[in-house]
Amino acid sequence: MKACIFDLDGVLVDTAKYHFIAWRRLANELGVDFNEHDNEQLKGLSRDASLDVILKKGGVSATLEQRTEWMFNKNEWYLELVHQMNSDEVLPNTKELLADLKANGCKIALGSASKNAVLILERVDIYKYFDAIIDGTKTSKSKPDPEVFLLGAESLGCKPEECIVFEDAISGVQAAKTGGFYAIGIGSEDVLTQADIVFPSLEGLSFEKLNQIKF
Numbered sequence: 001m002k003a004c005i006f007d008l009d010g011v012l013v014d015t016a017k018y019h020f021i022a023w024r025r026l027a028n029e030l031g032v033d034f035n036e037h038d039n040e041q042l043k044g045l046s047r048d049a050s051l052d053v054i055l056k057k058g059g060v061s062a063t064l065e066q067r068t069e070w071m072f073n074k075n076e077w078y079l080e081l082v083h084q085m086n087s088d089e090v091l092p093n094t095k096e097l098l099a100d101l102k103a104n105g106c107k108i109a110l111g112s113a114s115k116n117a118v119l120i121l122e123r124v125d126i127y128k129y130f131d132a133i134i135d136g137t138k139t140s141k142s143k144p145d146p147e148v149f150l151l152g153a154e155s156l157g158c159k160p161e162e163c164i165v166f167e168d169a170i171s172g173v174q175a176a177k178t179g180g181f182y183a184i185g186i187g188s189e190d191v192l193t194q195a196d197i198v199f200p201s202l203e204g205l206s207f208e209k210l211n212q213i214k215f
Ligand code: BG6
Pocket: 008, 009, 019, 042, 043, 044, 045, 046, 047, 050, 075, 112, 113, 114, 115, 116, 117, 136, 169
């Protein structure tokens, strides 16, 4: 293991719940029912691709102008919640794990669909741990396409098989596996069925423990 590539929302920070609140608000305004199960399918998808799923579910058609306005509104509601965040919302053991990986010479990249990634990393004070940041401003294909992780590995000068990807989303785990990465699912084994191994959170993980995993 030479490098670790982390998804952001739901892996390092507890922002998945804010995406859910904002998407549900938009869906409800459009008359579309939206529950936690629907949200699971949205995790990891780009803003554009997420809107597609909601519109399809509700059978709603939209002009390009409407799409732009709805995505803008969703992001404003999401950012209102993000601006209330403090560094406590970095998930348990995140800072410790990142520092431990760094101290042991393991490269670290971010592989996130979010266009708000840098803002959030700075807000919770973990930006400094990253050797490379691949986010929604640098990718053109939404997960489950492996583009985001392939760019992450390339930026670190590593091959996919030398990297571990940490993901909480079904689409993200698919992206990692399609790209040839070892995928650690963060969440529930029942949901992240394609991951190589699943942990409920980053708690208890360390450089040493990751090195004991049989790739
Ligand atoms: C992913 C989230 O990390 O980023 C998705 O899992 C979200 O829920 C996507 O839609 C895009 O984020 P943003 O911040 O650019 O709207």
